Amino acid sequence: MALRFGVPKTKRGVLGTIAAAVLVAAVGGAAFIYFVLFPTSAAPPFRLSAAERPVALGSGSSLVGQWTIASGSQAGYRVREKLAFLPALDDAVGRTSKITGGATLTDASGNVTVTAASFVINVYSLKSNEYLRDEHIHTIGIQSATYPNASFKLTRPVRLARNALSGGVVDVEVSGDVTMHGTTKLLTIPVEMTLSSSKIQAVGSYTFPWGLFNMQAPSVGGFVSVESTATMEFKLELAHA
Numbered sequence: 023m024a025l026r027f028g029v030p031k032t033k034r035g036v037l038g039t040i041a042a043a044v045l046v047a048a049v050g051g052a053a054f055i056y057f058v059l060f061p062t063s064a065a066p067p068f069r070l071s072a073a074e075r076p077v078a079l080g081s082g083s084s085l086v087g088q089w090t091i092a093s094g095s096q097a098g099y100r101v102r103e104k105l106a107f108l109p110a111l112d113d114a115v116g117r118t119s120k121i122t123g124g125a126t127l128t129d130a131s132g133n134v135t136v137t138a139a140s141f142v143i144n145v146y147s148l149k150s151n152e153y154l155r156d157e158h159i160h161t162i163g164i165q166s167a168t169y170p171n172a173s174f175k176l177t178r179p180v181r182l183a184r185n186a187l188s189g190g191v192v193d194v195e196v197s198g199d200v201t202m203h204g205t206t207k208l209l210t211i212p213v214e215m216t217l218s219s220s221k222i223q224a225v226g227s228y229t230f231p232w233g234l235f236n237m238q239a240p241s242v243g244g245f246v247s248v249e250s251t252a253t254m255e256f257k258l259e260l261a262h263a
Contacts, residue, residue, distance in 0.1 A: 064113040064151075067100070068225045068257040070191055070214055084219035085134050088263035090124035092221070097121055097143045097256035099164070100227075101248045114155060114248070120144035125176075125222070125260060134186060134217075139176040139198070141258070146170040163232075163240035163248075164203060172202040172254075186217050196226070202254075203235045220261065227255035 098117035123141035127134060146166040149156055160167040178197045186192040197210045213226035229251050232239045241247040 064100070064115045065117065067227065068096070068255055070216055070223055070225050083129055085127045085217060085222075086129045088124060088126055089222055089260035090263045091121050091141070092259045092261040094259040095119060095121050095257065097141075097254070097258075098148055100253040100255055101251075104247050104249065114150055114152075116148035116150040116156065116159070118144055118147040118149065120147045121258070123174075124263065132184070132187070134182045136176065136180040136182070139196075140174065142171055142173045143256075144170060145172050145202070158240060158242060162242075163237055165237070169203050172200070174201075175199045177208065182215070182217070186215065189216065189218065191216055200228075200254075203237050205235045207234060222258075222260040224258045224260070225256070227253050229253040 096117050096119050098115065100113050100115050103114045121141055121143050123139070125139035126137050128137050129135075145164055146160070148159065148164075148166065159165075176196065176198045180194050180196055182194065183192045192215050194213050194215060195210050196213045197208065199206050200209045209228060209230075211226050211228045213224050215225075216223045230253075231251050239248050239250060239252075
């Protein structure tokens, strides 16, 4: 028995059918534009590559003192966008190199400790691969036009493992006050570090629900939105002050 589709018999029914068809076509067209004509190519997460690892150290004495942000430092966000109910093919990533601040290191009998650290990131300057996305986050989500800076302040000293003095990668947990969107939260962030007498590198990330910092997940026109969590990520390069 052949299946037959009913034909609307009223003017209202015809208009409803047309409206539904237009909506489906609009969503389909938007999906085509978003996924095919403008595919994303997100930058990968920050990593410490072998080529960047510093030379070995003989002792911790050369680490003592003030260290400040140097060229190569970056910080930003990573979120997964969605088109209507469909996930995007890649992450949306925005980054900035406009970072200030530094850290203080001490050495007691070969035990190297980060005793203080604070950093300020200019989130208004965040750039991704899409100009419109960058413009939208000035007024939605992070609302960087209203809250142009984010910051971190260490609240507990970080003692570094002995292998940090031989140029190895060390894993530490860094606790501090993170301020973003006008809200401050005490967070513990996993960080990878390498040290030498001339350079310190630190890479880390932290995934959080938007509501943690009293933000709402961005949505544009009901078609483009993001998932319920976002990730802050950073790669800091420090040089002796």
